[in-house]
Amino acid sequence: MRYAHSVEAVRAAERELMARVPEGTLMRRAAGGLAAACAGMLGRVYGRRVVALAGSGDNGGDALYALALLARRGAGVTAVLLAPDRAHAGGLAAVRAAGGRVIDAGAGGGAGGGSDGGSGGDAADGSEGGAAGVSAGDAAGAAIARADLVLDGIVGIGGRGGLRPDAVRLAAAVRASGAAVVAVDLPSGVDAETGETAGEAVRADATVTFGTYKPGLLIDPAAQYAGAPRLVDIGIGPYLPAPVAEALQDADVAALLPAPTGESDKYRRGVVGVVAGSARYPGAAVLAVSGALRGGSGAVRYVGSAGDAVIARFPEALVSAGRPSQAGRVQAWVAGPGLGREEDARAVVAEVLAADVPVLVDADGLAVADREAIRARRAPTVLTPHAGEAAALLGVDRADVEARRLEHVRRLARELDAVVLLKGSTTLIAAPDGPVRINSTGTAWLSTAGSGDVLSGLIGSLLAAGLGGRDAASVGAYLHGLAGRAAPVPFGAHELADRIPLVRPEGTGGR
Template sequence: MRTAYSVETVRAAERELMARLPEGALMARAAAGLAAVCAELLARGRGRVYGARVVLLVGPGDNGGDALYAGARLARRGAGVTAVPMDPERMHPGGLAALRAAGGRVAASVPGRADLVVDGLLGIGGRGGLRPAAAALVERIPAGAAVVAVDLPSGVDADTGEVAGPAVTADVTVTFGAYKPGLLTDPGASRVGAVRLVDIGLDLDGAAVALEAPQHADVAALLPVPTASSDKYRRGVVGVVAGSEQYPGAAVLAVAGALRGGAGAVRYVGPAADAVLARFPEVLVGRGRVQAWVVGPGLGSGREAEVGRALADTDVPVLVDADGLRGLDAGVVRGRRAATLLTPHAGEAAALLGVARETVEAGRLAAVRELAGRYGAAVLLKGSTTLVAPGGGGAVRVNPTGTPWLATAGSGDVLSGLAGALLAAGLGGVDAGSAAAYLHGLAGRFAAGGAPVVAQEVAAALPRAWRSVRD
């Protein structure tokens, strides 16, 4: 599991480590790691470090110091290094002396040409976007230069991923000691490029984790595997309440996700039975005993009673999606004994929270935490970075798989059915949501292959995604 920690937690670990190290040792470790990544990029792009044109955008804090010391290392290898300060009176004195001693120089403006730009303007403590002086430097980053951000791109909030105004878009972000939530959560995540973690010796054992990003092994450990004694009922029966005369395909796709997600059987309840059976004759039609309900995809209006009926079955896990989320009663959800998983996209989340969609998209981490707390349920917030938050607080999970091609009609219906199958197999809300998002993202990549894809192709690729994770 890739783990990210809050700025407060990282700062505390840094203070503890600095108290045990000689002065400047921690910054030296960070600068060495940063310089190594920069040298690697230069060697890959132009064959060598010697003769490269490197520009350092230098802020007044430790980020600027890291950039200056790294620049000194590159200058000693023959690069031409120019530091451009945001505030010339507040440059890190030790870093500035090291750069000048290595042959680097300081300039008042950003040169028009560069092979590499190092963004050392703001560190992980930066809040509220770039100040005008920093924004002016960012606007002058030369076209074609590779951009390396120090710890995180300036203008991105380290704790939330929020971006308030102008911000750096990096090709590579070199982060120190631990991942920060803003590196893994949009809109900030779309600006970090490739993330390289440099170990500087922080001790984070036992520290509170803010964000988790599952990997193959984590998901593989969650996936149910039938045994010799399994039958279709032990594997889990999913009840799907979905579809309408207007949206019969939603029912078909939710059922497809459930079947491809390992359900032993699927019971379909709704007006699209003919369409479902035409595609999947193995589906059972009508109510009966189930181990989980999936309610809402393509349900249409006027069917709130069906949502309420599923939620009233308090001992059975329920996933509520799409039309099922309209008018959802937080008190009813909070009163349930079994797991509840809500799966809104940004617009649906905004309606539940009573805010504008733009507010959710700009602060996805805050929105998913607020929803999970308000409803006392696991919440899977779909989008460019899918987040899954537990109802009782704690670490949020961020999904690292997927492709923009998954932004297609019916994709969310497949995800709902898949997550419902995992709920029926016995997984809790957060585990079912995060494992489903991971598999769904992989299936989207496999099905798309860099080209447009439709939802039924995503469902068909789920077995390949499952095998990829298990193997």
């Protein structure tokens, strides 16, 4: 599991630990881990050109100390200072002592700002290159253009608002160069708490973060800027409170996935009931059933008007045309995909919500479900809106939900006293309490008609197999995302379910 904590929690834990260890210990640990990660990315350190962009805070300090460590291993290093007067004194001294070159980001030419600290060797010599989008006289731009690796230490968890003009210019130069980019703690310009970006931000290939993940590293759009996130343990773990967000990894999913045992029969494995499709949208029924058949429950019961289409595609489905309450044994229901919003749809959704078993409501089901009926339920309830559906449920604009997804998914979960899975490029899963689960296994190719129907069937099947609401929703989103990545592109939603067995993490399968 990846755990993420708020900036406030990180700062408090840092204070607790700092009171117990010699001064500078945490930054030394952070910089050591950072330098090791950079060395790993470079492969060979000796003779490579490394540039650190250093802001005036501790984030810049981390970058400078790491740069000094790389210089000691033979890299030619250049520190680009955004605020030379306020640069981290210890970090700067370390770079100078290691023979690194120091330049001022704002200087118009040469090794400007009077802070030239000597050359770190041939590889870092400051000849002025012609970087794309960077003026020929710009020493910082030239160093960035020639770099093998750039460390982004402009700003970390102390960042406020969008990047300032100097930083914006450097972020653009970094993007134009072919250098690998490692963000220090966070890509500069992204919001640590929410994953929002205000204007320009640094685009990293990897982010080395300290102590714990920050929610913004795991949530889009910031997650797209972070590249591969890596955690360096600096010892604050024992002082951190419960996380605000978390993300399942393969091992967590493998441990949660249901698999039959010697004593299993189809009823013990769980029967999932699917109420979906209509004369107008029979395909939604087929797609939801396709997902349900791949979740690991023992049987799929379809109830509705699209039984012929379902059975033609999936002969193993148990099909009936009557009411959900007369359909026979069901351990969890999925209601809503393609159901329409007529009176009849309202009635069957109400019937399903009245059942004392786990229920997932999606799509049209969300439009016709009675809020009080949802709130009154005792068995787990999972709602799976996309941003537009969540906006309708909350009575806000879709754009508001999209801009502040974390806030809105939490609010909806509390208002409806249910597990809410908010779909999108990163999928967020919130229960009324506890950490929000973040899933980013998906791909933009999943934005294809009907892919949400497959997801709802899959999650319903996991509910029927016995997973709780939060686990079923997050495991379902995880597998659905991986299935999208495994499918040849472009794909149709009907191709997704067959990929699910191929992407189940190792260690499961019940064999």
